[in-house]
Amino acid sequence: MDIKMNVAELNIFAQEVFPQVSDQLHVEEITDQGCIIRWKVDASNIRPGGTISGPTMFSAADVAAYLATLSRIGPEALAVTTNCSIDFMRKPAAGVDIIADCRLLKLGRVLSVSDVLIYSEGEPKPVARASLTYSIPPK
Amino acid sequence: MDIKMNVAELNIFAQEVFPQVSDQLHVEEITDQGCIIRWKVDASNIRPGGTISGPTMFSAADVAAYLATLSRIGPEALAVTTNCSIDFMRKPAAGVDIIADCRLLKLGRVLSVSDVLIYSEGEPKPVARASLTYSIPPK
Amino acid sequence: MDIKMNVAELNIFAQEVFPQVSDQLHVEEITDQGCIIRWKVDASNIRPGGTISGPTMFSAADVAAYLATLSRIGPEALAVTTNCSIDFMRKPAAGVDIIADCRLLKLGRVLSVSDVLIYSEGEPKPVARASLTYSIPPK
Amino acid sequence: MDIKMNVAELNIFAQEVFPQVSDQLHVEEITDQGCIIRWKVDASNIRPGGTISGPTMFSAADVAAYLATLSRIGPEALAVTTNCSIDFMRKPAAGVDIIADCRLLKLGRVLSVSDVLIYSEGEPKPVARASLTYSIPPK
Numbered sequence: 367m368d369i370k371m372n373v374a375e376l377n378i379f380a381q382e383v384f385p386q387v388s389d390q391l392h393v394e395e396i397t398d399q400g401c402i403i404r405w406k407v408d409a410s411n412i413r414p415g416g417t418i419s420g421p422t423m424f425s426a427a428d429v430a431a432y433l434a435t436l437s438r439i440g441p442e443a444l445a446v447t448t449n450c451s452i453d454f455m456r457k458p459a460a461g462v463d464i465i466a467d468c469r470l471l472k473l474g475r476v477l478s479v480s481d482v483l484i485y486s487e488g489e490p491k492p493v494a495r496a497s498l499t500y501s502i503p504p505k
Numbered sequence: 506m507d508i509k510m511n512v513a514e515l516n517i518f519a520q521e522v523f524p525q526v527s528d529q530l531h532v533e534e535i536t537d538q539g540c541i542i543r544w545k546v547d548a549s550n551i552r553p554g555g556t557i558s559g560p561t562m563f564s565a566a567d568v569a570a571y572l573a574t575l576s577r578i579g580p581e582a583l584a585v586t587t588n589c590s591i592d593f594m595r596k597p598a599a600g601v602d603i604i605a606d607c608r609l610l611k612l613g614r615v616l617s618v619s620d621v622l623i624y625s626e627g628e629p630k631p632v633a634r635a636s637l638t639y640s641i642p643p644k
Numbered sequence: 645m646d647i648k649m650n651v652a653e654l655n656i657f658a659q660e661v662f663p664q665v666s667d668q669l670h671v672e673e674i675t676d677q678g679c680i681i682r683w684k685v686d687a688s689n690i691r692p693g694g695t696i697s698g699p700t701m702f703s704a705a706d707v708a709a710y711l712a713t714l715s716r717i718g719p720e721a722l723a724v725t726t727n728c729s730i731d732f733m734r735k736p737a738a739g740v741d742i743i744a745d746c747r748l749l750k751l752g753r754v755l756s757v758s759d760v761l762i763y764s765e766g767e768p769k770p771v772a773r774a775s776l777t778y779s780i781p782p783k
Numbered sequence: 784m785d786i787k788m789n790v791a792e793l794n795i796f797a798q799e800v801f802p803q804v805s806d807q808l809h810v811e812e813i814t815d816q817g818c819i820i821r822w823k824v825d826a827s828n829i830r831p832g833g834t835i836s837g838p839t840m841f842s843a844a845d846v847a848a849y850l851a852t853l854s855r856i857g858p859e860a861l862a863v864t865t866n867c868s869i870d871f872m873r874k875p876a877a878g879v880d881i882i883a884d885c886r887l888l889k890l891g892r893v894l895s896v897s898d899v900l901i902y903s904e905g906e907p908k909p910v911a912r913a914s915l916t917y918s919i920p921p922k
Contacts, residue, residue, distance in 0.1 A: 386549050410525050420567050420586045425560040447559045448755075449727050449777065451590040451868035453896050453914060455889040471900075471912055472872040476754075477726075479870050481898065481912060483888075495888055495898060497870060497912060499727065587894075588866050588916065590729035592757050592775060594750040610761075610773055611733040615893075616865075618731050620759065620773060622749075634749055634759060636731060636773060638866065664827050688803050698864045699842040706837050725837045729868040 367473055369396060370440040376401070376433050383443050384429065393433060399469035400434035400480060404487075406463050418458040418486075418493075427452060427482040427496035430468035435478040435500050438470065444503045448477075452496040459486040464493075476502055506612055508535060509579040515540070515572050522582050523568065532572060538608035539573035539619060543626075545602050557597040557625075557632075566591060566621040566635035569607035574617040574639050577609065583642045587616075591635040598625040603632075615641055645751055647674060648718040654679070654711050661721050662707065671711060677747035678712035678758060682765075684741050696736040696764075696771075705730060705760040705774035708746035713756040713778050716748065722781045726755075730774040737764040742771075754780055784890055786813060787857040793818070793850050800860050801846065810850060816886035817851035817897060821904075823880050835875040835903075835910075844869060844899040844913035847885035852895040852917050855887065861920045865894075869913040876903040881910075893919055 371379065376393045384391055390411075395402040405411075405426040413419040428447055435445060458464065465485045472479040477499055484494040510518065515532045523530055529550075534541040544550075544565040552558040567586055574584060597603065604624045611618040616638055623633040649657065654671045662669055668689075673680040683689075683704040691697040706725055713723060736742065743763045750757040755777055762772040788796065793810045801808055807828075812819045822828075822843040830836040845864055852862060875881065882902045889896040894916055901911040 383552075413522075415583050415585075417585075420589070421560050421564040424563045424589075428559050444554050446554075446556075446596075447593050449590070449592050449870075450559070450563075451588070451729055451914060453588050453866075453888075453916065454586050455896050457585075471870075471909060479872050479912070481914075492888060495896070495914060497868060497898075497914060499870065588731075590775060590868055592727075592749075592777065594757050610731075610770060618733050618773070620775075631749060634757070634775060636729065636759075636775060638731065662830075691800075693861050693863075695863075698845050698867070699838050702841045702867075703838040722832050724832075724834075724874075725871050727868070727870050728837070728841075729866070731866050732864050735863075 367438045367470065369437060371437050372396065376437055379436065379441050380433060391429060396437055401430065401437055402465060402467045403430045403433060404463050404465055412460060416460045418460065418464060420454060423454065423464065423484050423494045424450065424452060426464050426466040426484055427498060430466035430482050431480045431498040431500060434468040434470050434480055435473065438473055439502060442503060445500050447498055448501045449499040450496055452494060454494050456491060456493045458493040459489065462487045478502065506577045506609065508576060510576050511535065515576055518575065518580050519572060530568060535576055540569065540576055541604060541606045542569045542572060543602050543604055551599060555599045557599065557603060559593060562593065562603065562623055562633045563589065563591060565603050565605040565623055566637060569605035569621050570619045570637040570639060573607040573609050573619055574612065577612055578641065581642060584639050586637055587640045588638040589635055591633060593633050595630060595632045597632040598628065601626045617641065645716045645748065647715060649715050650674065654715055657714065657719050658711060669707060674715055679708065679715055680743060680745045681708045681711060682741050682743055690738060694738045696738065696742060698732060701732065701742065701762055701772045702728065702730060704742050704744040704762055706776060708744035708760050709758045709776040709778060712746040712748050712758055713751065713780070716751055717780065720781060723778045725776055726779045727777040728774055730772060732772050734769060734771045736771040737767065740765045756780065784855045784887065786854060788854050789813065793854055796853065796858050797850060808846060813854055818847065818854055819882060819884045820847045820850060821880050821882055829877060833877045835877065835881060837871060840871065840881065840901055840911045841867065841869060843881050843883040843901055844911070844915060847883035847899050848897045848915040848917060851885040851887050851897055852890065855890055856919065859920060862917050864915055865918045866916040867913060869911060871911050873908060873910045875910040876906065879904045895919065
């Protein structure tokens with residue numbers, strides 16, 4: 367799969383389309399199969415029990431799959447999630463960032479399918495896993 | 506399934522455990538099988554294309570399943586989501602609230618399983634569906 | 645949603661396209677939102693512990709979603725499942741048939757989304773729930 | 784994670800607990816993170832369009848996750864699937880076996896979570912992906 371947007375371009379694009387979370391979201395790396403993003407955890411992401419909220423981890427997985435797809439097809443802001451399945455496996459550490467590592471499993475003409483492992487930074491075992499399908503709008 | 510918390514009690518509880526979204530979240534009704542909640546959409550919930558963001562719909566589904574579970578077992582703040590599968594089916598209307606209608610399919614000793622239909626208020630067809638598993642902490 | 649195939653037509657169609665399970669599969673009813681099918685359990689469906697196997701319940705959900713879709717669009721044998729999420733909630737009774745009750749939540753031009761509740765015949769509580777997406781081939 | 788059952792032991796165990804598919808199922812390898820199984824495709828696995836049926840791929844994913852779990856905890860025949868999410872991404876080749884490569888993402892005291900990539904033998908791109916949760920019975 368050719369790379370259509372590099373890390374710098376993805377970060378500029380992400381700032382534009384996700385202004386609400388522009389301080390929290392950072393593309394770290396484009397990988398052979400997808401990309402890795404960082405979600406900078408702040409107080410809005412904490413839930414009862416001192417852990418990271420489920421919606422925060424969903425957001426990180428969703429954005430990672432979106433940006434992994436766009437890194438290969440170019441800036442199609444209107445790609446939309448059609449399905450996500452997510453398993454929350456371990457309690458994330460509250461004081462550290464979340465790292466989402468996404469690999470594209472299929473990049474078709476109208477759909478992408480990817481999976482994501484989510485880590486608390488510095489921890490070897492994933493805290494969550496997700497799979498996502500994105501619908502790619504016709505040109 | 507006996508009701509352990511009524512609408513007023515659930516709303517007070519929700520305000521306490523979700524202070525970040527206390528302005529947006531409102532329990533509307535306890536139903537025979539679960540509960541109905543309203544998510545008051547604001548600017549933070551909008552994404553490219555003028556629609557409601559996926560994380561907002563995930564949040565509404567997640568909170569609805571949590572509160573439906575607690576309405577039957579009482580205030581167990583530490584119940585945690587272990588799995589969610591969500592399908593985004595239609596573009597939600599941007600200017601209206603989201604209504605999440607949750608029914609409990611199983612309420613066991615350690616797990617609850619529920620499904621949720623999410624609507625744009627006033628529209629007959631659901632914009633999303635979700636199923637969720639919650640892990641209930643031991644007493 | 646108009647009905648394009650009635651119960652008799654669906655049963656004839658199902659016998660043709662699923663010859664391996666033609667003895668086990670029976671469409672019982674077309675409902676307002678989808679259809680109800682029966683899976684006649686036999687020895688091939690039993691797994692360790694004297695219960696119905698997961699693949700049997702997956703099959704029942706998959707066929708129910710397929711036939712519910714075709715009941716509204718006509719005999720498109722090549723519609724294919726693209727996603728299924730299934731929760732196994734209770735141990736099914738080993739000696740009774742499985743009933744799968746499917747409702748179509750979205751019937752678009754290229755995709756259908758449905759959910760299915762699976763029961764052991766005669767029991768009020770579902771043993772499993774599933775959601776499925778079918779891709780509908782272009783005409 | 785210690786290995787409690789090797790390839791030969793897993794194969795003997797699988798033959799006993801899955802007598803209906805004992806001719807079709809073979810454990811190929813125990814890997815660092817899980818195991819790889821082969822599903823020998825026969826006529827019972829084919830569906831309209833000359834492809835492998837969805838239930839066959841579900842079965843392969845389900846068995847792979849079961850055996851990967853047991854390879855680390857020992858022969859607990861009564862472990863049961865509680866959830867599966869599966870994406871069917873590409874049309875499998877009809878004439879070749881299916882290979883399911885499972886990795887355990889979490890092995891807890893009461894639950895295992897794993898994901899599986901399913902391949903048509905000899906093809907580099909996966910035809911399906913699945914994630915599964917198994918409930919492990921108390922000792």
